[in-house]
Amino acid sequence: MSPVTFEIKKRVHGTRARAGVIHTPHGDIETPAFVVVGTKGTVKSIKPEDLETYVGNQVALSNTYHLYLQPGDEIIEKAGGIHTFSNIRTPMMTDSGGFQVFSLGAAFGKGVTKFAKSDVSDQIEEGLAVYSKDLAESQGRLCVIDEDGVTFTSHIDGSMHRFTAERSIEIQHRIGADIIVAFDECTSPSAPYAYQEEAMERTHRWAKRSVLAHKRNHDMLGKQGIYGVVQGGRFLDLRKKSAQTLSDMDFDGFGIGGSFSKDDLGDSLAVVNDVLPEDKPRHLLGIGEPEDIVAGVHMGCDTFDCVLPTRLGRTGTIYIHTHNGTGKLNLRKSEYQTDLRKPDEGCDCYVCTHYTRAYLAHLFRSHEMLGAHLASLHNLHFIVQFTANLRKEILSS
Amino acid sequence: MSPVTFEIKKRVHGTRARAGVIHTPHGDIETPAFVVVGTKGTVKSIKPEDLETYVGNQVALSNTYHLYLQPGDEIIEKAGGIHTFSNIRTPMMTDSGGFQVFSLGAAFGKGVTKFAKSDVSDQIEEGLAVYSKDLAESQGRLCVIDEDGVTFTSHIDGSMHRFTAERSIEIQHRIGADIIVAFDECTSPSAPYAYQEEAMERTHRWAKRSVLAHKRNHDMLGKQGIYGVVQGGRFLDLRKKSAQTLSDMDFDGFGIGGSFSKDDLGDSLAVVNDVLPEDKPRHLLGIGEPEDIVAGVHMGCDTFDCVLPTRLGRTGTIYIHTHNGTGKLNLRKSEYQTDLRKPDEGCDCYVCTHYTRAYLAHLFRSHEMLGAHLASLHNLHFIVQFTANLRKEILSS
Numbered sequence: 001m002s003p004v005t006f007e008i009k010k011r012v013h014g015t016r017a018r019a020g021v022i023h024t025p026h027g028d029i030e031t032p033a034f035v036v037v038g039t040k041g042t043v044k045s046i047k048p049e050d051l052e053t054y055v056g057n058q059v060a061l062s063n064t065y066h067l068y069l070q071p072g073d074e075i076i077e078k079a080g081g082i083h084t085f086s087n088i089r090t091p092m093m094t095d096s097g098g099f100q101v102f103s104l105g106a107a108f109g110k111g112v113t114k115f116a117k118s119d120v121s122d123q124i125e126e127g128l129a130v131y132s133k134d135l136a137e138s139q140g141r142l143c144v145i146d147e148d149g150v151t152f153t154s155h156i157d158g159s160m161h162r163f164t165a166e167r168s169i170e171i172q173h174r175i176g177a178d179i180i181v182a183f184d185e186c187t188s189p190s191a192p193y194a195y196q197e198e199a200m201e202r203t204h205r206w207a208k209r210s211v212l213a214h215k216r217n218h219d220m221l222g223k224q225g226i227y228g229v230v231q232g233g234r235f236l237d238l239r240k241k242s243a244q245t246l247s248d249m250d251f252d253g254f255g256i257g258g259s260f261s262k263d264d265l266g267d268s269l270a271v272v273n274d275v276l277p278e279d280k281p282r283h284l285l286g287i288g289e290p291e292d293i294v295a296g297v298h299m300g301c302d303t304f305d306c307v308l309p310t311r312l313g314r315t316g317t318i319y320i321h322t323h324n325g326t327g328k329l330n331l332r333k334s335e336y337q338t339d340l341r342k343p344d345e346g347c348d349c350y351v352c353t354h355y356t357r358a359y360l361a362h363l364f365r366s367h368e369m370l371g372a373h374l375a376s377l378h379n380l381h382f383i384v385q386f387t388a389n390l391r392k393e394i395l396s397s
Numbered sequence: 398m399s400p401v402t403f404e405i406k407k408r409v410h411g412t413r414a415r416a417g418v419i420h421t422p423h424g425d426i427e428t429p430a431f432v433v434v435g436t437k438g439t440v441k442s443i444k445p446e447d448l449e450t451y452v453g454n455q456v457a458l459s460n461t462y463h464l465y466l467q468p469g470d471e472i473i474e475k476a477g478g479i480h481t482f483s484n485i486r487t488p489m490m491t492d493s494g495g496f497q498v499f500s501l502g503a504a505f506g507k508g509v510t511k512f513a514k515s516d517v518s519d520q521i522e523e524g525l526a527v528y529s530k531d532l533a534e535s536q537g538r539l540c541v542i543d544e545d546g547v548t549f550t551s552h553i554d555g556s557m558h559r560f561t562a563e564r565s566i567e568i569q570h571r572i573g574a575d576i577i578v579a580f581d582e583c584t585s586p587s588a589p590y591a592y593q594e595e596a597m598e599r600t601h602r603w604a605k606r607s608v609l610a611h612k613r614n615h616d617m618l619g620k621q622g623i624y625g626v627v628q629g630g631r632f633l634d635l636r637k638k639s640a641q642t643l644s645d646m647d648f649d650g651f652g653i654g655g656s657f658s659k660d661d662l663g664d665s666l667a668v669v670n671d672v673l674p675e676d677k678p679r680h681l682l683g684i685g686e687p688e689d690i691v692a693g694v695h696m697g698c699d700t701f702d703c704v705l706p707t708r709l710g711r712t713g714t715i716y717i718h719t720h721n722g723t724g725k726l727n728l729r730k731s732e733y734q735t736d737l738r739k740p741d742e743g744c745d746c747y748v749c750t751h752y753t754r755a756y757l758a759h760l761f762r763s764h765e766m767l768g769a770h771l772a773s774l775h776n777l778h779f780i781v782q783f784t785a786n787l788r789k790e791i792l793s794s
Contacts, residue, residue, distance in 0.1 A: 041759070045442075045766040071759035075735055079753060087751045338472055354484045356476060362438070362468035369442040369766055 004179055004225020004252040006281045006302075012397050016273055016300030019394040022253070022281045024091040024178040025223055026083065029058045031281065032297045032394070034288060034387040035093060035305035036380055039063045040070070041086040044310045045373040046380070048088045054350045055380045056388075061093040061305045062086075064171055064181075065100035069154050069161075073174035081176030092177040093305075096168050096210075096229065099186040099257065099286065101143055101152045145185060147202065165209035173220045181255055182210035184229040189259035196233040203231045204245045211250050225252035227283060234261050236271045243275035253281040256301065260287075266295045273300035290319070290326045290386055297390045309383050313376035316364040319383065321346025326386070329357075331375065336361040343378060349385075351378040401576055401622025401649040403678045403699075409794050413670055413697030416791040419650070419678050421488040421575040422620055423480065426455045428678065429694045429791070431685060431784040432490060432702035433777055436460045437467070438483040441707045442770040443777070445485045451747045452777045453785075458490040458702045459483075461568055461578075462497030466551050466558075470571035478573030489574040490702075493565050493607075493626065496583040496654065496683065498540060498549045542582060544599065562606035570617040578652055579607035581626040586656035593630040600628045601642045608647050622649035624680060631658050633668045640672035650678040653698065657684075663692045670697035687716070687723045687783055694787045706780050710773035713761040716780065718743025723783070726754075728772065733758040740775060746782075748775040 008020040022029040036043050036057045043051060043060060051057055062082060067073060079085040082092055142153045142160070149164030168183035184203045187196055207228045214226045228246040232238030246254060254276050260268050269284070276282055281302045284292075288306025296304055309319070316332040321344055329336075329344070339357040351360075351374045363371030405417045419426040433440050433454045440448060440457060448454055459479060464470060476482040479489055539550045539557070546561030565580035581600045584593055604625045611623045625643040629635030643651060651673050657665050666681070673679055678699045681689075685703025693701060709715070713728040718741055726733075726741070736754040748757075748771045760768030 040763045040765060041756075042763075042765050042767045045770065047767060047770065066763075070763055071734060071755065075737075075755055075759075078735075079737055079755065085753070085756055087756075337468060338475075340472075340476055356482070358468065358472055358476060359438075359482055359484075362472075366437045366463075366467055368437060368439050369769065370439045370444060372766065373442065373444065373770075 002225050002252045003222055006253065006279060008279065010395050010397070012394055015298050016270065017297050017390075017394050018278075018300065018302070019391045020281065020302060022091075022302070024059075024225065026089065026091040026178050027058070029091055029303070030388075030391060031302035032293070032387050032390050033058050033303050034293070034384045035059045035061045035283070035303050036384070037061050037305050037307045037310065038086070038088065039307070040066045041076070041082060041088075043088075043376075043380070044314065045369065045376050046310075048086070048090075050377065051088075051090070051380075054377050055384055057090065057380065057384045059091045059093065059303070060088050061095065062175070062177065063100055064094045064097035064168060064175065067094070067175055068097065068171050069156055073171045077174035077176065083176070091179070093179040093227075093283075094172050094175050094177040094181065095255075095285065096181040096183045097163055097171070098150075098168075098184040098229075101150050101163060102186045102188070145199075145202075147205075149183075149206075150185070165206040166213045169210050169213040169217075169226075173214075173217050173224070176220070177224065179225050179227060179253070180214070182207040182226060182228045182251070184231060184255075184257055186258050187231065187233055189234065189261075191233060193235055193238075196231075196235055196238055200231045200233075200238055200242050203229065204242070207246060207249055207251075215250075227251055227253045227255045229255040229257040229285065230272050230276070231258045233258055234264070234268070236268065239268050240271050240275055243272045247275060247277055251280065253283065255283045255285045257285040265292065266299050269296060269299035269301060288383065290383065293383070293387055293390065297387075297394075304387065306383075309379035310376045313379045314372040316360075316371065316375060318343055318360075318375050319379050320344040326382075331357060331360050331371075332364055337365070343375075344382070347378065347382065349378055349381040351375075351381070399622050399649045400619055403650065403676060405676065407792050407794070409791055412695050413667065414694050414787075414791050415675075415697065415699070416788045417678065417699060419488075419699070421456075421622065423486065423488040423575050424455070426488055426700070427785075427788060428699040429690070429784050429787050430455050430700050431690070431781045432456045432458045432680070432700050433781070434458050434702050434704045434707065435483070435485065436704070437463045438473070438479060438485075440485075440773075440777070441711065442766065442773050443707075445483070445487075447774065448485075448487070448777075451774050452781055454487065454777065454781045456488045456490065456700070457485050458492065459572070459574065460497055461491045461494035461565060461572065464491070464572055465494065465568050466553055470568045474571035474573065480573070488576070490576040490624075490680075491569050491572050491574040491578065492652075492682065493578040493580045494560055494568070495547075495565075495581040495626075498547050498560060499583045499585070542596075542599075544602075546580075546603075547582070562603040563610045566607050566610040566614075566623075570611075570614050570621070573617070574621065576622050576624060576650070577611070579604040579623060579625045579648070581628060581652075581654060583655050584628065584630055586631065586658075588630060590632055590635075593628075593632055593635055597628045597630075597635055597639050600626065601639070604643060604646060604648075612647075624648055624650045624652045626652040626654040626682070627669050627673070628655045630656055631661070631665070633665065636665050637668050637672055640669045644672060644674055648677065650680065652680045652682045654682040662689065663696050666693060666696035666698060685780065687780065690780075690784055691787065694784075694791075701784065703780075706776035707773045710776045711769040713757075713768065713772060715740055715757075715772050716776050717741040723779075728754060728757050728768075729761050734762070740772075741779070744775065744779065746775055746778040748772075748778070 165183040172180035228251040283303040288304040336357040562580040569577035625648040680700040685701040733754040
């Protein structure tokens with residue numbers, strides 16, 4: 001039996017929402033859950049004990065691409081795996097590396113996100129589409145995809161590297177997270193239908209190879225579960241086909257990857273989740289603003305990850321509760337220098353009960369690292385609890 | 398009775414060393430003790446709970462000059478004082494602002510420290526001596542001293558400000574630390590005898606005015622103790638005279654400030670501490686490398702502060718135990734990338750029991766803030782425990 005299993009505790013009639021538990025070797029994850037991001041084996045500015053005491057997350061995600069380049073998967077394995085190396089004690093996931101190969105390779109600095117801009121044709125004209133080797137090379141960063149894998153340059157020193165399905169899985173075995181992810185190609189939101197289809201079919205072939213590579217490693221097979229990644233861009237028929245194809249493979253859960261249009265995120269997820277097996281967990285990769293999480297949970301997703309809580313925190317922006325939901329507050333605005341109110345008046349986290357807006361504003365204005373730390377703690381607590389509250393609503397519905 | 402009192406628990410025969418307890422409104426300080434520095438109302442990268450859990454310091458020092466400029470003493474007072482504003486719950490001290498007016502004013506960027514360089518005449522030739530208005534202005538930063546006080550430019554925005562004894566005490570009343578310090582002039586190590594004497598006499602007049610200003614504020618008199626600062630540079634007769642003059646004033650303790658020659662730090666402290674009243678605590682201002690603390694304790698000093706533990710930590714250097722004492726280790730060296738040993742093999746602090754050199758090296762190479770945080774935690778724990786061990790040695794001698 002796989003070391004990663006899923007149990008549904010409650011379904012909400014009339015929606016796809018469900019509350020469940022993912023069992024992993026490092027503990028249970030009660031879903032819906034927000035997965036904090038620790039790209040390089042550290043949740044930026046926050047040590048693991050702070051996550052346990054002040055955030056309450058149940059799981060963290062690190063990036064295979066980053067850890068492979070620095071410090072290298074071999075030293076992590078030698079240290080006893082990512083949990084020992086990083087001192088993070090909750091369950092952990094690693095992604096496949098596919099998204100970073102793309103976003104830090106040819107698409108870097110082009111403003112490409114997981115959401116298509118309103119006018120996709122503009123993006124194509126601006127050269128954001130990354131389906132041409134010539135185009136990628138002209139940007140000084142290489143990301144060349146062939147049937148067998150991807151050749152790319154490091155964003156750190158420009159050195160050449162190659163990922164294949166087998167290599168991605170090998171690296172993830174060495175890193176040793178509880179949940180690993182099949183190697184996939186993350187296409188640009190602006191890629192046209194023909195390319196999305198081609199890339200998706202290739203991702204399916206890589207998925208099959210990833211499962212085989214995972215099953216060959218008997219040491220890690222009992223310690224790690226593997227997720228497949230549904231692709232297909234913004235095209236619903238491709239999304240459906242991708243979900244169908246991956247459902248037939250031996251995965252313990254599914255990532256839903258690639259790009260969406262913000263307006264029809266819900267539609268895409270509905271199509272995918274109607275096909276994916278109900279008894280396996282579904283992770284929406286790299287998307288996790290409050291409104292996205294609400295939409296995702298409603299459409300049947302179980303877990304979410306996003307760098308925004310810490311990225312916003314480092315630049316002085318915190319999530320807050322508002323009359324009609326959630327909002328953001330930029331502590332760098334001059335008005336907060338003398339504002340002795342709680343950072344988020346609707347929050348009882350450690351930061352909001354021990355500090356004022358004026359103090360946090362002082363830290364950011366003084367370039368004191370503690371500002372980034374405290375704002376990140378609050379933002380992670382905010383989004384983790386926001387998602388946990390959706391679970392409570394499901395359970396009490 | 399003053400809210401800050403001192404009790405001697407044990408003296409060591411044949412030396413000036415003593416172990417004692419300083420009683421303050423926010424708790425006791427068992428001496429000898431290292432005072433962690435929180436310049437701007439935050440110990441860089443470390444929240445107060447981390448100090449309590451991982452460092453174990455008993456007292457922290459903030460800088461009047463910095464807090465006055467940003468966020469301003471008025472908002473700190475409005476917030477309920479520095480303890481409420483910063484969430485630091487241990488006893489706190491503020492300095493007088495005199496040292497920063499000097500070191501961030503005319504002397505900024507000239508490499509001036511509390512220790513005279515080996516060849517003092519070189520420093521005078523290089524323009525490090527700051528006893529000429531013209532000289533200071535030629536450096537683009539102003540620091541003009543007159544009988545009544547100091548006019549200086551802010552290191553943040555170049556705006557003009559003025560400190561007098563009364564103003565320094567007023568600001569320190571608003572900040573609200575347990576121990577405040579009389580306004581003093583911190584001279585350059587390279588200033589000649591005549592100037593050192595003139596500056597010292599002026600500091601004595603400011604000390605008298607500081608005590609009077611403190612006594613006039615009945616609200617804070619019961620909440621804060623006040624220290625006078627012994628000056629006199631590297632001249633033993635001036636040091637002795639300064640200690641004698643200040644001993645006759647109504648201070649609760651004494652700071653020993655200004656500049657020393659590293660070789661005769663011990664001699665200076667011996668001369669001063671033989672004169673200062675035995676029943677009052679003595680704080681060596683801004684000096685606190687391990688060897689300095691040993692010398693200071695031996696010569697009868699009780700408390701020490703220094704920015705080095707956090708400054709070194711932020712750049713990847715940690716204190717370590719060596720065969721014959723203490724040393725430093727630079728985690729940025731390439732050899733530590735694959736070194737799975739404890740950061741300091743002779744240390745049982747949180748950092749050394751939960752992380753390897755390889756992980757810390759990875760954090761510094763990846764520009765991850767957690768590296769600075771963990772190295773600072775270790776260094777502060779190291780120096781706080783190093784000083785606490787000197788206390789234990791005295792008590793068990």
